[in-house]
Amino acid sequence: xxxxxxxxxxxxxxxxxxxxxxxxxxxxxxxxxxxxxxxxxxxxxxxxxxxxxxxxxxxxxxxxxxxxxxxxxxxxxxxxxxxxxxxxxxxxxxxxxxxxxxxxxxxxxxxxxxxxxxxxxxxxxxxxxxxxxxxxxxxxxxxxxxxxxxxxxxxxxxxxxxxxxxxxxxxxxxxxxxxxxxxxxxxxxxxxxxxxxxxxxxxxxxxxxxxxxxxxxxxxxxxxxxxxxxxxxxxxxxxxxxxxxxxxxxxxxxxxxxxxxxxxxxxxxxxxxxxxxxxxxxxxxxxxxxxxxxxxxxxxxxxxxxxxxxxxxxxxxxxxxxxxxxxxxxxxxxx
Numbered sequence: 001x002x003x004x005x006x007x008x009x010x011x012x013x014x015x016x017x018x019x020x021x022x023x024x025x026x027x028x029x030x031x032x033x034x035x036x037x038x039x040x041x042x043x044x045x046x047x048x049x050x051x052x053x054x055x056x057x058x059x060x061x062x063x064x065x066x067x068x069x070x071x072x073x074x075x076x077x078x079x080x081x082x083x084x085x086x087x088x089x090x091x092x093x094x095x096x097x098x099x100x101x102x103x104x105x106x107x108x109x110x111x112x113x114x115x116x117x118x119x120x121x122x123x124x125x126x127x128x129x130x131x132x133x134x135x136x137x138x139x140x141x142x143x144x145x146x147x148x149x150x151x152x153x154x155x156x157x158x159x160x161x162x163x164x165x166x167x168x169x170x171x172x173x174x175x176x177x178x179x180x181x182x183x184x185x186x187x188x189x190x191x192x193x194x195x196x197x198x199x200x201x202x203x204x205x206x207x208x209x210x211x212x213x214x215x216x217x218x219x220x221x222x223x224x225x226x227x228x229x230x231x232x233x234x235x236x237x238x239x240x241x242x243x244x245x246x247x248x249x250x251x252x253x254x255x256x257x258x259x260x261x262x263x264x265x266x267x268x269x270x271x272x273x274x275x276x277x278x279x280x281x282x283x284x285x286x287x288x289x290x291x292x293x294x295x296x297x298x299x300x301x302x303x304x305x306x307x308x309x310x311x312x313x314x315x316x317x318x319x320x321x322x323x324x325x326x327x328x329x330x331x332x333x334x335x
Contacts (some may be wrong), residue, residue, distance in 0.1 A: 001321060002061035005036035007068055012194070012215050016084060019119075019143055020067045024087035026144075026314025032321070035061055055102055063325055070105045071112040078324050082117045082141075083241025085260075086126040090321050093198045094239060107131060114125070115324050117141050117317060122261035123239045139320050142265075143240050144310030151251030151302065154294035155247075161185045161285060162228035162252070164237070164243040165219065167203060168196030172236050172257070175204075175241050177210055177242045179281035180232075183289070185209060189232075192216045192224055225250035230288045233262070234275040241265050245308055248301030253294040255284045269297065269304035 007017040064082040118124035231247030256271035
């Protein structure tokens, strides 16, 4: 089978890039041979002597998986796509050009997919409601988490509130900074993520104890997760929210939003807040200064994160492939 491995190229992996890489590694562990395709303009390039035109459809594999809600033109090859989110259809969280381009890509992927993998029940509902895709042809396969070797206890952590993700409107960076002001001068707010849509507005008038780190490597992110006491991830629209699980796996106390997929991922292991309420976020951060509460969330979060693994994601994805290739009720014609 073949996959769109485009998002694994380059040194700075996004969340989709990490998903793509971990899924391919997991599939290899389960004995699934994978041919990687990379899109460059109109052409697919494969790491063997073959070039496939995007517009003419995929050939040479028994199944093709688009790992980020995009697919080439339909041919005879069965195709599945992963949908991570549909924020391009829900609000103005990016430029008009970006929303138009990726909305069209999502519509095409839904039209061309024999089956869709959604990373959360929330995303599955969005695909049904916004794209009219049949729910019976969607399988929810959650992301996994990279499990750390150890997790420092709450009492040994530094007075740092960490947020992970691009600095942008959708990630709610500005409101989280405003809420952090309640923590006082002995705490710091660290932002790990590249500049995104509206970054200038999000970072305007930052207090002196806010540190903007920019994009950080996986190794540096690992160190941040080990040092910081609190993870703040109150995004306005999230199809999954990998940092929530990463923070829990590393033993951090997590404050996250009540919207989109975040309650589904965090369960009762995090403090859930209204991401539009600066006051509610500030109150949650102040509560998390309590070491005993952080220790309680340390245990709950680690238990929660153990439910998610990349090996499990790969196994459940492979099961979708098997049903699709066998034709087991997955190639129904649209009514």
